[in-house]
Amino acid sequence: MKFLRFWWDFVVGDDWRAALGIAIAIGIAAALVAGGIDAWWLIPAAVVAVLYISLARETKAS
Amino acid sequence: MTAAFLVASAFLASAVEFVEALTIVLAAGLTRGWRSSLTGLGAATVVLAGIVAALGPTLKLVPIDALRLVVGALLLAFGLQWLRKAILRASGYKALHDEEAIFAREAAEAQSAPSETRAGLDWYGFTLSFKGVLLEGLEVAFIVITFGSTQGSIGLAALGAGIALVLVATVGAVVHAPLSRVPENTMKFAVGVMLTTFGIFWSTEGVGARWPGDDAALPVVLAFVIALSFASVVLLRRRRLVIA
Numbered sequence: 570m571k572f573l574r575f576w577w578d579f580v581v582g583d584d585w586r587a588a589l590g591i592a593i594a595i596g597i598a599a600a601l602v603a604g605g606i607d608a609w610w611l612i613p614a615a616v617v618a619v620l621y622i623s624l625a626r627e628t629k630a631s
Numbered sequence: 632m633t634a635a636f637l638v639a640s641a642f643l644a645s646a647v648e649f650v651e652a653l654t655i656v657l658a659a660g661l662t663r664g665w666r667s668s669l670t671g672l673g674a675a676t677v678v679l680a681g682i683v684a685a686l687g688p689t690l691k692l693v694p695i696d697a698l699r700l701v702v703g704a705l706l707l708a709f710g711l712q713w714l715r716k717a718i719l720r721a722s723g724y725k726a727l728h729d730e731e732a733i734f735a736r737e738a739a740e741a742q743s744a745p746s747e748t749r750a751g752l753d754w755y756g757f758t759l760s761f762k763g764v765l766l767e768g769l770e771v772a773f774i775v776i777t778f779g780s781t782q783g784s785i786g787l788a789a790l791g792a793g794i795a796l797v798l799v800a801t802v803g804a805v806v807h808a809p810l811s812r813v814p815e816n817t818m819k820f821a822v823g824v825m826l827t828t829f830g831i832f833w834s835t836e837g838v839g840a841r842w843p844g845d846d847a848a849l850p851v852v853l854a855f856v857i858a859l860s861f862a863s864v865v866l867l868r869r870r871r872l873v874i875a
Contacts, residue, residue: 579769580705582712591707591834595700599838609840612831613852616711617859623715624863628724628870 641791655763663756671760700837710826
């Protein structure tokens with residue numbers, strides 16, 4: 570259990586929503602590419618959105 | 632360009648982690664004795680070398696697109712953590728990382744801990760040094776393995792980490808004090824930018840999308856992440872001033 574906790578903290582950290590947002594964006598990008606759309610722009614756009622939401626949450630809390 | 636970027640990224644990320652590990656080794660060495668502290672450092676280094684040696688060749692067996700997807704996703708999650716914290720520090724929402732304060736805290740804790748001898752070593756000093764180096768070093772191992780395997784050159788990534796190790800160890804041995812003058816917060820910012828850049832680049836390639844210009848898109852992604860980060864810092868600083 571400690572092992573899993575360590576890797577969770579290591580990769581995901583204190584904002585699991587950001588990691589989930591990235592996972593969803595990658596899933597959508599993969600689906601679009603499978604559908605024939607070259608969605609190279611999707612992950613950079615998702616990073617902007619995820620970072621904005623994450624920073625907004627963090628600064629609101631402080 | 633990519634090779635230089637790879638070495639620079641591994642160097643910067645490793646240097647930051649080694650500076651933190653050095654603070655812990657110094658705190659353990661000065662308060663609990665150098666033998667235990669350096670034995671802990673040596674044992675952790677052997678474990679880390681074993682991890683890189685075992686995982687590096689194994690990852691070469693994974694198809695490159697699958698590897699880039701997994702590594703890109705991991706780096707993106709990992710890199711955004713670094714970037715978010717760096718932006719919060721730069722905009723004043725989070726305290727700056729202070730090696731001297733961390734050293735003072737670690738040293739005070741080490742001094743007050745009870746003495747216990749195992750295998751001829753002060754056990755607290757050994758475990759403090761071992762755990763500190765192992766945990767900080769795991770991040771270095773993670774970066775060396777992921778960057779190196781995805782770019783097909785673990786050697787280059789290890790070279791960047793090796794240069795950082797020699798530099799930090801040499802300076803640490805000479806000054807015998809935490810390296811508080813190293814611009815650690817700036818370096819952490821740069822590492823967050825690089826991890827996020829590689830994460831975006833590889834996860835996009837991993838899902839099968841093609842960057843316009845292929846590898847030439849990497850510096851553009853880097854410029855995009857830098858611009859995004861600085862814009863975030865400026866906006867948050869302004870917001871802080873308005874609230875104050």
